[in-house]
Amino acid sequence: MIRVGINGYGxxxxxxxxxxxxxPDMEVVGVAKTRPNFEAERAVARGYDLYAAIEDRASQFADAGIETAGLVDELVAQSDVVxxxxPSGIGAQNKELYEEYDTPALYQGxxxxxxxxxxxxxRGNFDDARNADHVRVVSCNTTGLSRLLAPLREEYGVEKARVTLxxxxxxxxxxxxxxxDDILPNPITLPSHHGPDVNTIFPDLDIDTLGLKVPATLMHMHSVNVTLESEPSAxxxxxxLEGExxxxxxxxxxxxDGTGKLKEYAKDLGRPRGDVWENGLWSESVxxxxxxxYLFQAIHQESDVVPENVDAIRAVTDSMDGAESIETTNSALGI
Amino acid sequence: MIRVGINGYGxxxxxxxxxxxxxPDMEVVGVAKTRPNFEAERAVARGYDLYAAIEDRASQFADAGIETAGLVDELVAQSDVVxxxxPSGIGAQNKELYEEYDTPALYQGxxxxxxxxxxxxxRGNFDDARNADHVRVVSCNTTGLSRLLAPLREEYGVEKARVTLxxxxxxxxxxxxxxxDDILPNPITLPSHHGPDVNTIFPDLDIDTLGLKVPATLMHMHSVNVTLESEPSAxxxxxxLEGExxxxxxxxxxxxDGTGKLKEYAKDLGRPRGDVWENGLWSESVxxxxxxxYLFQAIHQESDVVPENVDAIRAVTDSMDGAESIETTNSALGI
Structure with a gap:
């Protein structure tokens, strides 16, 4: 069993x-959190050992009536992988801690x-992370684009991708x-960070991305154009794509018709928290x-990287190959 | 003076x-409306003769204490142009009325x-409408795209345009x-009607458009890609574009940073109703x-077709050429 610690429980x-x-091949050693809140209460209720991420604030948990198992250092020491x-930027600050205990670590996008x-x-580059000590699981949008572009590259070749997020x-x-009630070009200048981020997975891919922000909370939406190197039918x-x-x-x-009904469908499926782990891609838009x-796909920003984190744990421990890991993760989650 | 009747006062x-x-070269004969509401009250307060668009409902205006000058037929009869x-679809039903009085008519997109x-x-095809009896002023989005694509076609040539609206x-x-709180691909299937609609202005242009709807009310936003036939610098x-x-x-x-501040700027300029008649194009995004x-532009759906309607009046009466009309309209409005 791979012993996994999770630092950050948001x-x-x-x-x-x-x-x-x-x-089937992993166990949770415990989870670490900076302060007590509803999520800390739920962590303990779910049976996770809860570690205080900041020593100075550890007493806040006791004050809130929430039992802790120790400090985050102990969690890191006991884990095969953290x-x-x-939150963004804190992971980089924590790197020293993981190195101190020689514990391989995954970071977020x-x-x-x-x-x-x-x-x-x-799906994009599992093998690159085998036995690595420090691996960054790319962000939700980059994950969604990588899943889409990997099969297109393999099957047809990609001349250029242009995506409005x-x-x-x-x-x-x-x-x-x-x-x-606003629509913001964000950033106003091009490219948005997503294109260069996809290049961390596919370094030689020609991709231009434009970002916008809108008054919605449920999912991101990608308006995708990919100029292929061949001319398959829709x-x-x-x-x-149905084979992915x-x-x-x-x-x-x-x-x-949109992200609301897609999330509602996930809830009807009984998905935990109504999560949509997959890219939600409109068949009719292809x-x-x-x-x-051209096509539209929706990306659930809160959850699509979750199965990727699970696979990355197997990559850094070199315990399965990519295809086997993806299949094991999917089977365990019910994807 | 060109005598103009306006049927529909929304x-x-x-x-x-x-x-x-x-x-300077036009006067408003009057405006027609189907029923009394705040806009009917304002029409009379602004000094426009108000005509009842539906005979059966004409008495509603008197009941509401709003004076009318007659029925829409009389307005059409007195106008050089209507x-x-x-609303969409009603214009087509009204065509017979305009033909009955041999009055040239403009329709909306x-x-x-x-x-x-x-x-x-x-900007795109003024001369095509000279002396025409029935002219359709294209929709707000098509207007915004035509204004952008006209100079790009003339100066650099356009190989292909791809736009997410x-x-x-x-x-x-x-x-x-x-x-x-949702983001809707709308329509889910491609192309959206905008690409074919731009082709009513530029029949030979290669353009693909994708449409989305979001929870905002102020303006539309275009994420534009145009593959040019040459390689100018940004x-x-x-x-x-600054010359347009x-x-x-x-x-x-x-x-x-978005449509809210752009509308606020229009209000600070003293624009009537805070209207943004021009495409709002982010220089930094070019x-x-x-x-x-690549670039972003915002389109004010309520007002960008207004100067185009004014120019179309001059086109159908063949009273000025395109450049002179655009300059006259802009000067009168303060563009």
């Missing part, structure tokens, strides 16, 4: 903890790429974020004009 | 009426293209429209990657 950390616990799911030896997407302004719980492309386990090709007859492919 | 009609009144600004002899954009869900007063393109009178190139130092141009 949006990503709590989901990764649950996904790790569901795997998943750092702390909010960190700069140079925090790690390799940036990771299970219509991003949700904040998650449902991020009550101080905007915009309200049906060919659909067949190819982490792309959910939304059938027209489901009558899912269109070929000459060698230009 | 979002577009009231703005066109005010713009026509401001022109601007039909009725919500009508099918075949309602008219020619679709119109002042992130559209506002409804106008501020359209209280029953959505979405709330500065060259910026210089070209109906493209406002937003300077970086204005610190306008980027060249090889011969691929």
């Amino acid at each position: 949006t990503i950390g709590k989901r990764v903890a649950d996904a790790v616990r569901d795997q 998943v750092d799911a702390t 909010g960190e700069d790429a140079d925090v790690a030896d390799v940036s990771f997407n299970a 219509v991003r949700r302004g904040g998650d449902p719980g991020q009550t101080s974020r905007g915009p309200i 049906d060919d492309v659909r067949d190819l 386990s982490r792309i959910f090709c939304i059938p027209p007859e489901f009558d899912i 269109t070929m004009e000459g060698n230009d492919l | 979002t577009i009609g009231k703005r066109v009426a005010d713009a026509v009144r401001d022109q 601007v039909d600004a009725t 919500g009508e099918d293209a075949d309602v008219a002899d020619v679709s119109f954009n002042a 992130v559209r506002r869900g409804g106008d501020p007063g359209q209280t029953s429209r959505g979405p709330i 500065d060259d393109v910026r210089d070209l 009178s109906r493209i406002f190139c937003i300077p970086p130092e204005f610190d306008i 980027t060249m990657e090889g011969n691929d141009l």
